[in-house]
Amino acid sequence: MALWMRGSVSFVALREMLSFIAQHPDGVRPKEMKIWAREQARLRTRNGKLVSNTTIYHYRNTLRHLGIVRVVNGRYQVAKETSLVWDLLRSLQPGLPELSLPERELFAQFVVRNQDCQRYFFNLFMPEGTEDYDLEGFLRKGTPVVWRRVDTPQGPAEEIYNVAQTEKKRWIRSEDERQAILYGVRYWARNELGFIDEIYLEGMGGLMFPVHLNGPIPDPHILKALREALTPEEEWTVFSLRKLAITWGPNYRISLERLYGTLKWVYWHFPQHVVLIPTSEAFATITATSSQAEMYHLRGYLQDDKGRYISHIRVHRKLREAALWPEIMPV
Secondary structure, eight states: OOOTTOSOOOHHHHHHHHHHHHTOTTOBOHHHHHHHHHHOGGGSOTTSOOOOHHHHHHHHHHHHHTTSEEEETTEEEEOTTSHHHHHHHHHOOTTOSSOOHHHHHHHHHHHHHOHHHHHHTGGGGSOTTOOSOOHHHHHHHOOOEEEEEEEETTEEEEEEEESSOTTOEEEEOSHHHIIIIIIIIHHIIIIISOSEEEEEETTTEEEEEEOOSOOOSSOHHHHHHHHHHSOTTSSEEEEEHHHHHHHHHHHHTOOHHHHHHHHHHHHHHOTTTEEEEEEOHHHHTTTOOSHHHHHHHHTTSEEOTTSOEEEEEEEEGGGGGOTTHHHHSOO
16 A cells, blocks of 8 residues: 555655755765754754654655655655656745745645545545546545544544545545545645645534635635625624635635634724624533644634634624725625
8 A cells, every 4th residue: 555645744844855955966865864854953843852764764755755856876866857846946945934835836736646645535525537637626626525533343443535425435444544644645735735624523523625725814705705695684694603614615715714814804894893702612622532632623713812712703784885895805
């Protein structure tokens, strides 16, 4: 099984390593890479520790499997025979604490196009029969997918299935599969590169959906959807933010950060027309069984400037006639 994607990877570290390799046209030996990595303070762990030999191996192996570097006579060289690699090299900005947007987009292209990543994860999002897609195709055609832990006659397992095509599913039973799919490529796409997002729903599991890598706040499509969702006959309309997230997030390919950022923008600009309704942290995490699970559940809630977790908003119908709407509506 091609499960080389095991475990989380820092794509900032991958960028730094790629930049180092690119400085040596004849390639770099693994020993030289270890010496270099130990000299890079920015590659240290959050606790300030040096990266392990296993981590260094995992980083260079990831670059190789993605087709960004190749091994020739024991040396790692940049695979310059492809135009996408050249595009990535031109976009590199080593030393920055975060990836730039062009860097994220290009790394995302390599991840989405990889056959192993497609086979084990991304194909679940795509309509039946879809082949040979890139990042643009994934963002345009991908549909929501759910993953959840279930008890089976064979023991505990994770099930991943497409919401619209429930017969399209994958069972995860081994630790290698779990590390490669859930904590590997899923983590890369969601946390590192930001082209899928996810929200936990009680009774369902983690709902994952493709999202655009960037966009404005406020987002004009969300502003228009909010305006049109207001009921003219009712003085106040109450919205569940999590219901908005699972509807507008997939429909508009917008991340929770941008969706909730837009709603906070509306609240800041029209506080007389918008009321935030908080919920307790204990209630929001009532089904969580660990501190890690609590954080995972809470990421699906809007958090206001006071640190409260907001579950609903109440919006007055007068917001439909607010003076600024014509200026921020999409053409």
